[in-house]
Amino acid sequence: MCQRLAIALLMAAGLHVTDVTARPYPGFSGLAATADSAATAGNNPAGSTRLEKRAIEVEAMWFRSESKWESGFEESGDPSTSKSSSDTVVPRIFYVEPINENTAFSFTVLGAGFSDDLGDWPGRYFLREYDALYISALPSLARRLNDKWSVAGSVAITYASYEQERAVANLFDPGYGDGKSRIETDSVEFGFGLSALYEMDAATRLGIAWSSQIDATQEGKNRLSGLGPRTEEVMRNLGVLGADIEVQSQSPQSVLLGLYHEFSNRHAVTIDGAWIDFSEFRLSEFYFNGQGFLASEQKFKDxxxxAVSYSWPVAERWMLGIGGMVTSQMIDDEERTMSLRLDSIASLGVAAEWQWKPDYCIEASLSYMDFGDSPVSTEPIPGLGTFSGKYVSRATYLLQVSLKYGG
Structure with a gap:
């Protein structure tokens, strides 16, 4: 999440006014302590007290993913290779409205999700495709306590949906092709957050933001089709047909810390560190008519x-920035499953910002993201054997384009 918008800073309680230049922060750098544009509404709402007047930022994030997956049943010795590519566009809106010199309201809409469409691959009985979506609206109220400290409280209103499709083997009907199971669920959940900004001086500030855990319980139906008569009868006896489905998932709490410092030559550096309580994350646990059917047994890691960034002016109305991010591995290789093939992440990007008009800025950034090879090996499947696979190549390109107004 990047912040970049030209604004004027009015220090509270009749203190001095200092001009601040917004900067381009590529990818996911420049988060907790920059507080120089409307994007602070999503990263650290306490920073909205620094804005002298209304600020708005509208951004489009375009993710382009290219991957090659190699997998198969170990006993067959004949792995298959599948290539996939996908495009995802995520719009984001940030809004800050100062109420008075010491108080500001902010609002942002953010989205996150995991999805994959694997087609008729060998592991289709585990998963053919899935789509987990989380969209959060974050209204916040910030208050400046003195010339150093600002704090904010936020409410997270999250819409969560989960869709999954997998093949169903007609084991009791030889000669029949695969059937299909499709689960669709959704819900609306609530969480909250707290944030603070400490301004050491006009050039240096520290930020911290905490977000609570959100437990989502989604209700829906399991739609089965293409079943053979004997297989359908077995599933009816098991109570699977027509069952009410409940999918429980969990979004973990997180803490974000950041430092911003501007040098005397107007160059600036940011450093951000984050902790996400991912050991408590649960993608999905399934309950059919109240009975557990498929519990999530993955042991995720925190x-x-x-993330770091460096930015500098290159002309009267132009700023450039470079930045990168690395994360720890999210799950051990032996714990990974087909449902969520996560690994460590590394990214590197470049950004440019142009002050189009006194109140308008345009910024674009391009980042390369590597998500690791994510090797997977399953328990043996009766009659088929052990299934394993990994990414031979896996890359994502992130293009961000934003229009900013304010200041």
């Missing part, structure tokens, strides 16, 4: 992330 995520530690580090």
């Amino acid at each position: 995520i530690l992330a580090l």
Whole structure:
């Protein structure tokens, strides 16, 4: 999440006014302590007290993913290779409205999700495709306590949906092709957050933001089709047909820390560190008519992330920035499953910002992201054997384009 918008800073309680230049921060750098544009509404709402007047930022994030997956049943000795590519566009809106010199309201809409479409691959009985979506609206109220400290409280209103499709083997009907199971669920959940900004001086500030855990319980139906008569009868006896589905998932709490410092030559550096309580994350646990059917037994690891950026002016109305991010591995190789093939992440990007008009800025950034090879090996499947696979190549390109107003 990047911040870049030209604004004027009015220090509270009749203190001095200092001009601040917004900067381009590529990818996921420049988060907790920059507080120089409307994007602070999503990264650290306490920073919205620094804005002298209304600020708005509208951004489009375009993710382009290219990957090659090699997998197969170990006993067959004949792995298959599948290539996939996908494009995802995520719009984001940030809004800050100062109420008075010491108080500001902010609002942002953010989205996150995991999805994959694997087609008729060998592991289709585990998963053919899935789509987990989380969209959060984050209204916040910030208050400046003195010339150093600002604090904010936020409410997270999150819409969560989960869709999954997998093949169903007609084991009791030889000669029949695969059937299909499709689960669709959704819900609306609530969480909260706290944030603070400490301004050491006009050039240096520290930020911290905490977000609570969100437990989502989604209700829906399991739609089965293409079943043979004997297989359908077995599933009816098991109570699977027509069952009410409940999918429980969990978004973990997180803490974001950041430092911003501007040098005398107007160059600036940011350092951000994040801790995500990912050991408590649960993608999905399935309950059919109240009975557990497929519990999530993956043991995730807490995520530690580090992001840095460096920005500098190159002309009267132009700023450039470079930045990168690395994270720890999110799950051990032996714990990984087909449902969520996560690994460590590394990214590197470049950004440019142009002050189009006194109140308008345009910024674009391009980042390369590597998500690791994510090797997977499953328990043996009766009659088929052990299934394993990994990414031979896996890369994502992130293009961000934003228009900023304010200041």
